[in-house]
Amino acid sequence: xxxxxxxxxxxxxxxxxxxxxxxxxxxxxxxxxxxxxxxxxxxxxxxxxxxxxxxxxxxxxxxxxxxxxxxxxxxxxxxxxxxxxxxxxxxxxxxxxxxxxxxxxxxxxxxxxxxxxxxxxxxxxxxxxxxxxxxxxxxxxxxxxxxxxxxxxxxxxxxxxxxxxxxxxxxxxxxxxxxxxxxxxxxxxxxxxxxxxxxxxxxxxxxxxxxxxxxxxxxxxxxxxxxxxxxxxxxxxxxxxxxxxxxxxxxxxxxxxxxxxxxxxxxxxxxxxxxxxxxxxxxxxxxxxxxxxxxxxxxxxxxxxxxxxxxxxxxxxxxxxxxxxxxxxxxxxxxxxxxxxxxxxxxxxxxxxxxxxxxxxxxxxxxxxxxxxxxxxxxxxxxxxxxxxxxxxxxxxxxxxxxxxxxxxxxxxxxxxxxxxxxxxxxxxxxxxxxxxxxxx
Amino acid sequence: xxxxxxxxxxxxxxxxxxxxxxxxxxxxxxxxxxxxxxxxxxxxxxxxxxxxxxxxxxxxxxxxxxxxxxxxxxxxxxxxxxxxxxxxxxxxxxxxxxxxxxxxxxxxxxxxxxxxxxxxxxxxxxxxxxxxxxxxxxxxxxxxxxxxxxxxxxxxxxxxxxxxxxxxxxxxxxxxxxxxxxxxxxxxxxxxxxxxxxxxxxxxxxxxxxxxxxxxxxxxxxxxxxxxxxxxxxxxxxxxxxxxxxxxxxxxxxxxxxxxxxxxxxxxxxxxxxxxxxxxxxxxxxxxxxxxxxxxxxxxxxxxxxxxxxxxxxxxxxxxxxxxxxxxxxxxxxxxxxxxxxxxxxxxxxxxxxxxxxxxxxxxxxxxxxxxxxxxxxxxxxxxxxxxxxxxxxxxxxxxxxxxxxxxxxxxxxxxxxxxxxxxxxxxxxxxxxxxxxxxx
Numbered sequence: 001x002x003x004x005x006x007x008x009x010x011x012x013x014x015x016x017x018x019x020x021x022x023x024x025x026x027x028x029x030x031x032x033x034x035x036x037x038x039x040x041x042x043x044x045x046x047x048x049x050x051x052x053x054x055x056x057x058x059x060x061x062x063x064x065x066x067x068x069x070x071x072x073x074x075x076x077x078x079x080x081x082x083x084x085x086x087x088x089x090x091x092x093x094x095x096x097x098x099x100x101x102x103x104x105x106x107x108x109x110x111x112x113x114x115x116x117x118x119x120x121x122x123x124x125x126x127x128x129x130x131x132x133x134x135x136x137x138x139x140x141x142x143x144x145x146x147x148x149x150x151x152x153x154x155x156x157x158x159x160x161x162x163x164x165x166x167x168x169x170x171x172x173x174x175x176x177x178x179x180x181x182x183x184x185x186x187x188x189x190x191x192x193x194x195x196x197x198x199x200x201x202x203x204x205x206x207x208x209x210x211x212x213x214x215x216x217x218x219x220x221x222x223x224x225x226x227x228x229x230x231x232x233x234x235x236x237x238x239x240x241x242x243x244x245x246x247x248x249x250x251x252x253x254x255x256x257x258x259x260x261x262x263x264x265x266x267x268x269x270x271x272x273x274x275x276x277x278x279x280x281x282x283x284x285x286x287x288x289x290x291x292x293x294x295x296x297x298x299x300x301x302x303x304x305x306x307x308x309x310x311x312x313x314x315x316x317x318x319x320x321x322x323x324x325x326x327x328x329x330x331x332x333x334x335x336x337x338x339x340x341x342x343x344x345x346x347x348x349x350x351x352x353x354x355x356x357x358x359x360x361x362x363x364x365x366x367x368x369x370x371x372x373x374x375x376x377x378x379x380x381x382x383x384x385x386x387x388x389x390x391x392x393x394x395x396x397x398x399x400x401x402x403x404x405x406x407x408x409x410x411x412x413x414x415x416x417x418x419x420x421x422x423x424x425x426x427x428x429x430x431x432x433x434x435x436x437x438x439x440x441x
Numbered sequence: 442x443x444x445x446x447x448x449x450x451x452x453x454x455x456x457x458x459x460x461x462x463x464x465x466x467x468x469x470x471x472x473x474x475x476x477x478x479x480x481x482x483x484x485x486x487x488x489x490x491x492x493x494x495x496x497x498x499x500x501x502x503x504x505x506x507x508x509x510x511x512x513x514x515x516x517x518x519x520x521x522x523x524x525x526x527x528x529x530x531x532x533x534x535x536x537x538x539x540x541x542x543x544x545x546x547x548x549x550x551x552x553x554x555x556x557x558x559x560x561x562x563x564x565x566x567x568x569x570x571x572x573x574x575x576x577x578x579x580x581x582x583x584x585x586x587x588x589x590x591x592x593x594x595x596x597x598x599x600x601x602x603x604x605x606x607x608x609x610x611x612x613x614x615x616x617x618x619x620x621x622x623x624x625x626x627x628x629x630x631x632x633x634x635x636x637x638x639x640x641x642x643x644x645x646x647x648x649x650x651x652x653x654x655x656x657x658x659x660x661x662x663x664x665x666x667x668x669x670x671x672x673x674x675x676x677x678x679x680x681x682x683x684x685x686x687x688x689x690x691x692x693x694x695x696x697x698x699x700x701x702x703x704x705x706x707x708x709x710x711x712x713x714x715x716x717x718x719x720x721x722x723x724x725x726x727x728x729x730x731x732x733x734x735x736x737x738x739x740x741x742x743x744x745x746x747x748x749x750x751x752x753x754x755x756x757x758x759x760x761x762x763x764x765x766x767x768x769x770x771x772x773x774x775x776x777x778x779x780x781x782x783x784x785x786x787x788x789x790x791x792x793x794x795x796x797x798x799x800x801x802x803x804x805x806x807x808x809x810x811x812x813x814x815x816x817x818x819x820x821x822x823x824x825x826x827x828x829x830x831x832x833x834x835x836x837x838x839x840x841x842x843x844x845x846x847x848x849x850x851x852x853x854x855x856x857x858x859x860x861x862x863x864x865x866x867x868x869x870x871x872x873x874x875x876x877x878x879x880x881x882x
Contacts, residue, residue, distance in 0.1 A: 023616070023621065033646075036527070066622040075550075075645060080523075080558075082519075083558055106543075109517055133640075139637060139640070175464070175471050180464065186507060197580025205474075
């Protein structure tokens with residue numbers, strides 16, 4: 001534990017940023033969504049900051065109001081990562097791929113090829129899909145949770161078995177003797193379940209890390225915890241508060257122990273939306289300018305979280321002592337505590353909203369130490385092993401984070417000075433994997 | 442027709458070459474199968490020669506004797522092309538993708554992303570799959586031909602509709618007014634058949650050529666001809682003789698006319714296996730050295746093709762006048778005529794076999810003019826629009842072709858001096874495609 005350091009990752013996506021109007025920011029090319037060079041540039045910025053990996057969510061459907069805001073998705077995780085892998089040398093790629101709508105053979109093949117082409121930097125964020133808009137793109141209904149997880153278990157077991165079907169020293173490739181492969185070490189897997197099956201083998205050799213790393217993501221349902229405990233080496237969490245994060249991290253680690261695994265071999269990551277700015281005030285203004293009104297629209301919800309009715313005309317007025325005396329954090333919404341602290345600190349409702357009081361992940365706004373403080377506190381409290389960073393605007397937000405925050409973390413001794421190695425497993429601190437999947441052990 | 446020129450492509454694959462022991466050639470790194478840099482180098486060599494595209498077959502299964510010979514497949518067509526696209530500027534990518542085992546939404550998405558990342562250089566070789574080894578990797582039985590083609594029609598129609606679901610001028614992306622997309626021009630397709638379906642839209646804008654180019658490949662069955670006539674802009678044929686090729690090209694063009702299309706908008710390609718060497722003798726020796734005995738094993742078959750029993754001890758002895766007087770081309774095998782001409786020219790059976798008398802595609806061996814003569818003859822006879830070149834060994838065979846053959850073709854005025862444009866459609870001489878698929882017109 002003495003050597004334990006924060007592990008960082010950066011989200012890649014539509015080429016703009018996490019704010020609805022990031023695409024309209026003057027420093028941003030509005031064509032970036034379809035410009036691979038933009039995501040290459042961001043991955044290189046993250047690599048300059050020693051990030052262990054970039055992470056791509058994936059919800060392949062049109063769900064937003066595309067007339068006003070961008071399409072919040074990367075064009076295609078695997079295809080973009082294949083291109084980015086050739087322009088980077090150390091940063092890993094953790095890419096979301098559905099166990100519900102993808103064939104295990106295709107998943108195994110494309111992730112393993114990425115692992116080989118990147119010299120051991122690939123990871124698969126294996127998730128089930130319940131979004132009806134995505135299901136419709138595959139002409140399928142949404143399956144119930146039990147069926148989705150049954151297929152997920154079958155899919156991961158088949159994928160990991162296919163990855164291991166080419167054993168570590170199977171590839172002889174001796175030009176003199178003419179032996180290419182030891183056929184005893186490249187054998188079919190013949191694995192099948194209720195939903196998916198594959199014969200194999202997968203004719204792809206191990207990478208420098210053996211096999212890609214399995215991640216998963218989501219809220220801590222019993223189904224997901226069991227799934228993570230059995231297969232995952234990384235868990236991308238959705239949490240707002242430090243205590244909630246610590247409890248979830250403990251639950252994830254326990255799930256790994258329950259599956260007979262070393263809990264240090266599953267790393268827990270919490271999200272962090274960042275706006276790096278010279279002052280908090282400037283940061284809030286930057287966020288408000290690119291919010292597209294989404295913060296303002298949440299005013300009634302903010303009032304409900306605090307138990308204090310808030311009128312539109314009061315959006316710029318900090319809460320009165322009378323309001324503060326009755327304000328309280330609504331139970332059941334972990335963001336309410338954050339909102340209450342912001343109100344008590346004297347921020348106006350508009351500023352509280354710009355501060356991310358009702359965002360999907362924790363938000364930090366201001367100069368470097370604000371972000372570093374959050375991360376150090378969470379890390380040292382055992383609430384997380386690292387963070388997936390979502391800059392407000394990728395074009396300059398990621399460089400600002402690397403320039404302003406990373407040096408502080410290094411000064412404080414909580415972040416590595418350089419990459420531990422060249423593979424994702426080395427930089428996560430988890431062992432190599434060859435042969436059959438961990439699920440069989 | 443006055444401007445008609447030969448269109449060239451090069452096959453990419455396992456990183457070695459078309460001969461069984463290409464992986465053992467001294468100039469070849471035996472690790473090339475898993476080394477993306479090798480295929481990048483070959484694509485760049487082809488681009489130096491003005492090739493319109495690289496072509497990747499795809500049979501994702503272990504079918505060869507892997508103890509002695511390589512795995513004759515590219516690691517993954519789409520993932521490798523994504524990487525290669527970033528290291529090239531003009532050459533296109535025609536990649537085989539199965540309509541039998543792939544989801545149309547995935548096919549549409551990944552090929553369109555390649556088209557965008559390569560600035561309009563992607564093509565999809567849409568084929569049905571009947572190989573039981575491949576089917577087993579997807580845990581599926583082999584469907585009969587009628588069912589395979591029903592699904593193929595549904596798949597191409599869905600894919601082309603998804604490609605067109607983002608219309609040409611849908612993407613406004615005006616930072617000042619805040620209009621991102623015209624929602625009237627990004628609409629669901631809601632298309633489904635007996636086997637596959639998709640709602641759409643596909644949130645990917647047109648590329649510089651609009652949409653990827655659809656190809657298909659195979660023998661001229663009525664099912665395939667109808668399929669090609671309706672959808673394909675390129676046809677990769679399997680033929681041995683010039684007359685056979687001309688008849689097939691006519692049939693493919695007629696199929697396009699029957700579907701109401703311009704027959705000049707479907708280009709017909711024949712295969713050519715090349716060994717470029719200072720003399721024919723040196724070329725035959727090079728082929729023999731890397732054959733792994735596969736040519737020798739075909740001696741009885743060669744005898745049957747000529748109607749002349751051939752004994753192993755006679756493999757190095759040219760046919761006697763008595764043998765030649767009774768030799769005749771066996772009907773039903775179009776390669777027999779080639780074998781007979783080689784016998785009449787005085788080659789020994791071993792040399793006839795090294796000459797490709799029983800290969801899967803025409804073979805040319807020797808100095809540049811041998812290859813140029815073959816191509817010019819076939820092209821000017823209306824037997825083909827171009828060739829997919831399979832060098833014996835990629836590492837030096839493709840450069841030799843570019844250096845020794847391409848200049849001759851240019852001198853003779855049958856090959857363009859440079860790329861016509863930067864998109865695959867421009868270099869094929871076929872029109873741009875936006876909006877709904879040609880199949881609806």
